[in-house]
Amino acid sequence: MRWIAQLRMRIQMLFQRVQAGARLDDELQFHLERQIAENLAAGMSAEEARYAALRSFGNPALLRDQARATWSWTWLELLLRDVRYGARTLKRTPGFAAIAILVMALGIGANVTLFTVVRSVLLKPLPFQDPDRLVRLYEYSSDDKFPFNIVAGGVFAEWRKQNRSFSDLALLGGAEFNLSGVSGQLPEKIHGVACTWNLLPTLGVQPVLGRNFTETDDRHSANATVLMSWGLWKRRLGGNPAILNQTIHLDGQLYTVIGILPAGFAYPDASTQLWTPVYHYKPAEQMDSLAAHQFQVIGRLKPGITAAEGVADLSVISRRLHDQHLDNPFISKAANIKPLLEDMVGDIKQPLYVLLAATCCVLLIACLNVANLLVARSAARRKELAIRTALGGGRLRLLRERLMESLLLSAAGGFAGLLLAFGAVQWLVSTRKDMSRVEAIHVDGVAALFTLGLIVLCALFAGLISSLSTKSNQLLLSLQDSARGSSTGRAHTALRRSLLVAEVGLTVVLLITAGLMLKSYQGLRSSDLGCITENVLTMRLGLPGARYKTPGPAPVNFFETLLGRVRTLPGVEAAGIVEAVPGQGYWQDEDFSVVEHPPVPQGTAQYAIYRFAEPGYFAAQGIPILRGHTFDPNRKLDQANQAIVNAAFAKQYFPNEDPLGKHLHNEKKDYEIVGIVGDTRYSLAEGPKPIQYYPLYAGKENAGTLVIRSNRNVEQLALPVQRIVQELDHDLPVSDVLTMDQLLGKSTVDQSFNATLLAVFAALSLLLAAVGLFGVLSYIVAQRTSEIGIRIALGAQREQVLRKVLLDGLRPALFGLGIGLVASVGAARLIRSMLYGTQPLDPAVFATVAATLLLVAAAACMVPAWRASRLDPMQALRTE
Amino acid sequence: MGKPNDLVQGTLDLLILKTLSLEAMHGWAIAKRIQQVSGEVLQVQQGSLYPALHRLEQQGWVKAKWAESETGRQAKFYTLTTAGRSQLEKETTNWNRLSAAIDLIVTEA
Numbered sequence: 001m002r003w004i005a006q007l008r009m010r011i012q013m014l015f016q017r018v019q020a021g022a023r024l025d026d027e028l029q030f031h032l033e034r035q036i037a038e039n040l041a042a043g044m045s046a047e048e049a050r051y052a053a054l055r056s057f058g059n060p061a062l063l064r065d066q067a068r069a070t071w072s073w074t075w076l077e078l079l080l081r082d083v084r085y086g087a088r089t090l091k092r093t094p095g096f097a098a099i100a101i102l103v104m105a106l107g108i109g110a111n112v113t114l115f116t117v118v119r120s121v122l123l124k125p126l127p128f129q130d131p132d133r134l135v136r137l138y139e140y141s142s143d144d145k146f147p148f149n150i151v152a153g154g155v156f157a158e159w160r161k162q163n164r165s166f167s168d169l170a171l172l173g174g175a176e177f178n179l180s181g182v183s184g185q186l187p188e189k190i191h192g193v194a195c196t197w198n199l200l201p202t203l204g205v206q207p208v209l210g211r212n213f214t215e216t217d218d219r220h221s222a223n224a225t226v227l228m229s230w231g232l233w234k235r236r237l238g239g240n241p242a243i244l245n246q247t248i249h250l251d252g253q254l255y256t257v258i259g260i261l262p263a264g265f266a267y268p269d270a271s272t273q274l275w276t277p278v279y280h281y282k283p284a285e286q287m288d289s290l291a292a293h294q295f296q297v298i299g300r301l302k303p304g305i306t307a308a309e310g311v312a313d314l315s316v317i318s319r320r321l322h323d324q325h326l327d328n329p330f331i332s333k334a335a336n337i338k339p340l341l342e343d344m345v346g347d348i349k350q351p352l353y354v355l356l357a358a359t360c361c362v363l364l365i366a367c368l369n370v371a372n373l374l375v376a377r378s379a380a381r382r383k384e385l386a387i388r389t390a391l392g393g394g395r396l397r398l399l400r401e402r403l404m405e406s407l408l409l410s411a412a413g414g415f416a417g418l419l420l421a422f423g424a425v426q427w428l429v430s431t432r433k434d435m436s437r438v439e440a441i442h443v444d445g446v447a448a449l450f451t452l453g454l455i456v457l458c459a460l461f462a463g464l465i466s467s468l469s470t471k472s473n474q475l476l477l478s479l480q481d482s483a484r485g486s487s488t489g490r491a492h493t494a495l496r497r498s499l500l501v502a503e504v505g506l507t508v509v510l511l512i513t514a515g516l517m518l519k520s521y522q523g524l525r526s527s528d529l530g531c532i533t534e535n536v537l538t539m540r541l542g543l544p545g546a547r548y549k550t551p552g553p554a555p556v557n558f559f560e561t562l563l564g565r566v567r568t569l570p571g572v573e574a575a576g577i578v579e580a581v582p583g584q585g586y587w588q589d590e591d592f593s594v595v596e597h598p599p600v601p602q603g604t605a606q607y608a609i610y611r612f613a614e615p616g617y618f619a620a621q622g623i624p625i626l627r628g629h630t631f632d633p634n635r636k637l638d639q640a641n642q643a644i645v646n647a648a649f650a651k652q653y654f655p656n657e658d659p660l661g662k663h664l665h666n667e668k669k670d671y672e673i674v675g676i677v678g679d680t681r682y683s684l685a686e687g688p689k690p691i692q693y694y695p696l697y698a699g700k701e702n703a704g705t706l707v708i709r710s711n712r713n714v715e716q717l718a719l720p721v722q723r724i725v726q727e728l729d730h731d732l733p734v735s736d737v738l739t740m741d742q743l744l745g746k747s748t749v750d751q752s753f754n755a756t757l758l759a760v761f762a763a764l765s766l767l768l769a770a771v772g773l774f775g776v777l778s779y780i781v782a783q784r785t786s787e788i789g790i791r792i793a794l795g796a797q798r799e800q801v802l803r804k805v806l807l808d809g810l811r812p813a814l815f816g817l818g819i820g821l822v823a824s825v826g827a828a829r830l831i832r833s834m835l836y837g838t839q840p841l842d843p844a845v846f847a848t849v850a851a852t853l854l855l856v857a858a859a860a861c862m863v864p865a866w867r868a869s870r871l872d873p874m875q876a877l878r879t880e
Numbered sequence: 881m882g883k884p885n886d887l888v889q890g891t892l893d894l895l896i897l898k899t900l901s902l903e904a905m906h907g908w909a910i911a912k913r914i915q916q917v918s919g920e921v922l923q924v925q926q927g928s929l930y931p932a933l934h935r936l937e938q939q940g941w942v943k944a945k946w947a948e949s950e951t952g953r954q955a956k957f958y959t960l961t962t963a964g965r966s967q968l969e970k971e972t973t974n975w976n977r978l979s980a981a982i983d984l985i986v987t988e989a
Binding site for chain 2: 063
C-alpha cells in the first residue's frame with residue numbers, strides 16, 4: 001500500500017510543514033552533535049571539535065534547503081515564498097511599483113486591444129458557411145482604369161446563366177428606405193440592400209424567424225417582400241413575432257415582412273437593416289443593362305475550383321458580351337475576383353497592422369523601461385544580494401526571486417491592461433461604427449490567453465535583462481565596493497545605456513511615423529475643396545418614389561416649396577439643393593457627347609462626374625460662377641435644358657474654344673452650357689475632376705442634399721429646417737444632418753483616427769524614454785557622488801561637471817536618435833500608401849522629431865546634471 | 881584519504897535501503913555503518929545523505945519515527961517499509977546485473 005503511505009506523506013507535508021521543518025533542524029543538529037562527540041572522543045579540544053564538525057558538515061543552510069527540496073509541495077512553498085518576498089520588496093518602493101505597473105498596463109492594454117481588433121476583423125473567418133469559398137466578383141473595366149469595378153445587372157445575369165465554376169452567384173445593391181412610423185413613431189431613414197433571392201443561401205445563412213425569399217418573390221410582378229435585421233426588429237417592433245407576414249410602409253409602399261435574420265448577421269455591413277428582392281425593387285432596364293455598373297456580386301466557388309479558374313470562366317463570358325456590343329464602350333472585357341474577407345477588410349488591413357506594430361513598440365519600450373528600473377534596483381541591492389550569496393543563497397533561487405518580482409509587476413500590469421483593453425474595445429466599437437466587421441470585435445478567451453502570454457513574456461524579458469546585469473562572480477567586488485570614495489565601475493551602467501539606446505530608437509520610429517500621418521492628415525484637411533465650408537449645414541432628403549414620381553413635377557414642386565420656406569428663415573443666407581456636395585463622394589458618372597464636336601471613335605467614350613443641382617445651389621455652397629450664369633429657375637421639366645460645367649471640364653473637353661453656348665448630349669436630350677463654375681473636389685484626397693451639372697428641376701431626381709449657409713452658428717438652423725420638412729410631409733425623414741466641417745471630419749475619420757492613435761502611442765513612448773533617461777542619469781550621478789565631490793574639491797569647474805554629466809546622458813540619446821532615424825526610413829516606406837500628399841522622407845517631420853527628441857532628452861538629463869554640478873564637495877565626501 | 885567517492889544517486893539509495901534492512905537507524909548511524917562496512921572507502925556526505933533519506937521517505941520506501949537514541953537524546957529513526965523491502969530486492973538485482981556486466985568488461989583482456 002505504498003500509495004497510501006505516499007498520500008499520507010503528502011498531506012502531512014502540506015499541512016504540517018512548520019513541524020516538519022523543526023524536525024529536520026533537530027535531525028541535522030543531532031548529526032552535528034554526534035560528530036562533535038566523535039571528535040572529542042578522538043582527543044580534540046571542545047572548541048576544535050566543534051569547528052571540525054562544522055567544517056565537515058558544510059553549509060548548514062544549503063544542506064537544509066537541499067533536504068527540503070525533496071519534500072512534496074516544495075514548488076508551492078517556494079512559489080508562495082517568492083510571491084511574498086516579491087510583494088514585500090515592491091511594497092517597500094510603492095512609487096516604483098506603481099509606475100512600473102502603470103507602464104506595463106498601458107503597454108499590455110494597447111497590445112491586447114489591437115490584437116483583439118486585428119484578430120476579430122482580419123483573421124477570424126467570416127461567420128458564413130465555408131467562408132473560404134466565398135468571393136467577391138468585379139468587372140475589369142475596358143479602359144483599364146477600374147480593375148475592380150462594380151458589375152452591371154445584365155452582365156451578372158449572363159455570368160449566372162453561363163458559368164460552370166460557381167455553385168451560385170448573388171447580386172446586391174444599396175437601397176435607402178423611409179420606414180413610416182406607426183402609432184406616433186417618427187419616420188426613419190433605414191439603410192438596406194436590394195439583393196437577388198439567393199443571397200442568403202449563397203452565404204449559407206437562414207432567417208431565425210420566417211422564411212427566406214423564393215425565386216418567385218424576386219420578380220418585378222411579385223408582391224413586395226422584405227427581410228429584417230434582428231436589431232431593427234427588436235428596436236422598432238419590440239421583437240414581436242406577430243410581425244411575420246404583416247406589412248410595413250417603406251417609401252410609402254406596403255412590404256410584407258417574411259423573415260427576421262439572426263442577431264449578428266451583417267452583410268454587406270453592420271448598418272444594413274433591410275433586404276428586399278432586387279428584381280422586384282429595381283426597374284427592369286437597370287437589371288438588364290450591360291453597361292450600367294451599379295451592383296456588388298458575390299459568388300461561391302464550386303469545391304475544387306480555384307479563384308483563378310473561376311475568374312477565367314467569367315472573363316470568357318464578359319469577352320463574348322463585349323465583342324457582341326462593340327458599339328457600347330462601357331461593357332467590360334474581363335472579370336476580376338477577390339476573396340470575400342479580403343474584399344470586406346482589405347482597406348483597413350494596413351492601418352490596423354501599423355497600429356498593432358506601434359503598440360508592440362510601446363510594449364517593448366515599456367518592458368525596457370521596467371527592465372531598466374529593475375536593473376537600477378538590483379544595482380542598489382548589490383550588497384544585499386552579495387551577502388545572501390555569501391551566506392549560501394543558491395544562484396537559481398536569487399534569479400527566481402528577481403523573475404518573480406518582474407512577474408508580479410507584469411501580472412498586475414497585465415490585469416490592469418486587460419481591463420483597459422475592455423474599455424478601449426468598447427470605445428473603439430462605439431466610435432468606429434463605420435469600420436467593416438466592427439460587430440465581430442469582442443474581448444474573448446483568446447484575448448485573455450494572449451494577455452497571459454504577454455505577461456509571461458514581459459516578465460521574462462524584463463526579469464532576465466535585469467538579472468544579466470548582476471554577475472554573481474563579482475561577489476567579492478561588490479562586498480569591497482563599499483570602500484569609501486570609490487566609484488562603481490563603468491561596465492555596470494553599459495547595459496542600462498544600451499537599453500536606453502533601444503528605447504530612444506524605437507521612440508524615434510514611432511514619432512516619425514506619427515508625424516508623417518499627422519502631416520498627411522493636416523494636408524488632407526487643409527486641401528481646398530473649392531467651396532465654402534464654414535457655417536454650412538447639409539442634410540440628406542429622399543422623397544419616396546411612390547408619391548414623388550420621376551420624371552415628374554412632384555419632386556420639383558416639393559423642392560421649390562421647401563427652399564422657398566427655408567430661405568425665409570431668419571439667419572439663412574442662402575440655401576440650395578444638389579445631388580451630393582463636395583467631399584461627399586464620387587457618387588456617379590455619366591457619359592456625354594458634345595453636339596458641336598465630331599463623334600468619338602467607336603468603342604471609346606467620354607464620361608464625367610454627374611450632378612443634379614438646383615439654381616441656388618452654387619450661391620449657397622459658395623462655388624464661384626466663373627462665366628455665364630446659373631440655371632434659369634423658370635425652366636422646369638422638359639424646358640430645363642441647360643447644363644453647367646466646372647473649369648476642369650471646360651479645360652479638358654473644350655481646350656481651345658468657348659464652352660458657353662455649346663451643347664452636351666446626354667440621355668437622348670441636348671443641354672446648352674450656360675455657365676462655368678469653379679472646381680470642387682468630390683473627396684479631400686482627390687484632386688478636382690471634371691464635373692457636369694444638370695438642372696434638378698428637370699424632375700428626374702427625387703433625392704438630394706439640402707445645403708444651408710448662414711452667417712453665424714448654422715447648427716441652430718437644423719431643427720427649424722427639419723420642422724419645415726415635417727410640415728410639408730410628415731412622413732419624410734431627414735438624415736445625415738451635418739455641418740460641412742462634420743461631414744469632412746466624417747470622411748477623414750480613418751486618417752484622423754490612425755494619426756491620433758499613433759500620435760498618442762508616440763507621445764507615450766517619448767514620455768517613457770524621457771523617464772528612462774532621467775532615471776539612468778540620476779542613478780549614475782548618485783553612484784558617482786563622491787567622485788564628483790572629489791573632482792570639485794580638486795578644483796573642477798561646475799560648468800565642466802555639468803557638461804560632462806549632460807554629455808554622459810545625451811550620448812545614448814544621440815545613438816538612439818541615429819539608429820531611430822535610419823530605421824524610420826524603412827518604416828516610412830512601409831506606410832507610404834497611407835500617406836496623402838506627404839513624402840515618406842519628409843525632411844520637416846524628420847527634423848522636428850529629431851529636435852523634439854533632443855530637447856526632451858536634454859530636459860530629462862538637465863535635472864541630474866544640474867544637481868551634480870551643485871554638489872557640495874564636503875557633503876558629497878561624507879555621504880558614504 | 882582523497883576526496884570521498886561520489887556516489888551515484890541510485891547507488892546511495894540502494895546502500896541506505898540495504899543498511900536499513902537489518903534494523904531501524906538514524907542518519908548518523910547509517911552514514912557510520914556504510915563507512916565501516918565498506919572499509920572506510922565509502923563516505924556519505926551529509927549533503928547527500930539527508931536529501932536521500934527524505935526523498936526515500938517521500939516515496940514511501942522508508943518511514944521515520946522519533947525515538948530515544950543510544951545517547952538518550954531523541955533522534956529520527958528510519959525503518960524499511962514493505963514497499964521499501966521489495967524495492968531493495970529490485971535494486972539489488974539491478975545492481976548485481978550491472979556490476980557483473982561491468983566486471984566482465986573490466987576483467988576481460
